Amino acid sequence: MHILGLGNGTVNGNSEILLKAALTAAxxxxxxxxxxxxxxxxxxxxxxxxxxxxxxxxSMGTIGQTGVGGDTVPDDRRDVLNAILAADALIFATPIYSHQPAGTLKMLVDRILGPFTDAAFVQRVLDSQMAGEKTYQHIKLDKRILKPRVAAFIAVGGSPFNDQVTMALPTLHQFVYSLHAKVVDQHVFRGFGRPGSVLLRGGEAVQRAEKLGQNVASQIGKTFDEAKYLGPEDPASCPYCHMSKVEIDYTQDNDIGCITCGARGKLVVGENGRIQPVWETS
Ligand SMILES: Cc1cc2nc3c(=O)[nH]c(=O)nc-3n(C[C@H](O)[C@H](O)[C@H](O)COP(=O)(O)O)c2cc1C
Structure with a gap:
């Protein structure tokens, strides 16, 4: 079994330190x-x-446009995609820039993942090919897309305030959902702005990253339904992505939707008088 880390921060920086702690612990x-x-x-x-x-x-219509002297830049996309598809687990570690994962990661994911690595689509095409239907016969598929895969997220921000980190995890989830990887742990490390500061505060951040690595190790190889989520959770969390990030639809009787995974539910007033979500589960 192999875990691939995707480090998206400064060389030797906070997210790299935590990624290495997680991988070593695994x-x-x-x-x-x-x-x-x-x-x-x-x-x-x-x-x-x-x-x-x-x-x-x-490419938005720009294919082939090059800079002065032409593009001689190597193209690593195929190698990165191969590394992702060969892995049984993925750990993403990223700094938070402008409340989100730093853009280099989004750019890479846009270039190599997405609909054509969508496990649901691949399964549909395979079923259709097996049934001898003509529509999809010409499509060549990489069956590694269907391999069971687990994932975990490390996001590091300098700010201690929730609003300045809150969009990091929802975006990270979008990077693995087409692969149908099961997220088994996730953590936002807050208040670590200075380079190397994750090593301070008694090493609590490193210990949490090590726990994340151990959690990945314990679930690796399991199918989506078998693998268990072992990360933080609160009573309001969506049962699928385990975060409390909702949009409210007042036109539909206080319906709510999870902004990350689309799960639906309702806001109700509980017996203790507090407003709480009731999520639809299958
Ligand atoms: C351009 C830029 C934008 C940033 N935006 C945020 C932010 O929105 N929220 C936050 O908590 N930290 C923000 N930070 C701080 C970094 O997330 C923090 O310094 C992190 O530890 C850097 O990780 P690294 O050492 O792995 O590169 C920002 C830093 C930079 C350079």
Whole structure:
């Protein structure tokens, strides 16, 4: 079993320290596990690349436009996609910039993941091909997309305030949902603005990252339904993405929706007089 880390921050910075703590702890927890990691800001992608085979063109009409002297930048997209599809678990570690994961990660995900690595789509095409239907016969599929995969998220912000970090985890979830990876842990590390500051405060951040690595190790190889979420939760959390981030639809009798995964529910007044969500579960 292999865990791939995707580190999205400063070299030797806070998110890299925590990613390495998580990966090392996972290897210690289970000696059969191997790990590797990619420094996302170092991934090289030409300025206006053609889409990968089978992928959607997201160049916005700029394919082939190059800078002065032409683009001689290497294209790492295929290697990164192969590393992701070969892995049994993914740990994303990112700084928070402007309340979200730093943009280098979003840029990379837009270029290599998305609809053409969508497990539901791949399964539908495979079923159709097996049934001998003509529509999808020409499509070549990478069956590794369907492999059981778990994921965990580390987000590090300098701010101690919730509103300045609150969109980090919802965005990180979008990076793995097309792969149908099960999120088993997630943590926002707040108030760590200075380089290396995650090593302070008695090492509590490092210990939490190690726990996250152990949680991944304990769930790796399990199917989506078997793998358990082991991260933080509160009584209002959505039962699927385990966060309390909702939109309210007053036109529909106080219906709520989870902004991360789309689960539906209602706001009701509980016996203790407090407003609380009641989520629809299947
Ligand atoms: C451009 C920029 C924007 C930032 N925006 C936020 C923010 O919105 N919320 C926050 O909590 N921290 C913010 N920070 C602070 C970083 O998240 C913090 O310093 C983090 O520890 C950097 O991680 P790294 O050492 O792995 O690069 C920002 C930093 C930069 C450089």
């Amino acid at each position: 290897e210690k927890a289970d000696s059969s596990i191997t790990t590797s990691w990619i420094h996302v800001p170092s991934v090289s992608v030409p300025r206006n690349p053609r889409p990968l085979e089978g992928a959607q063109d997201v």
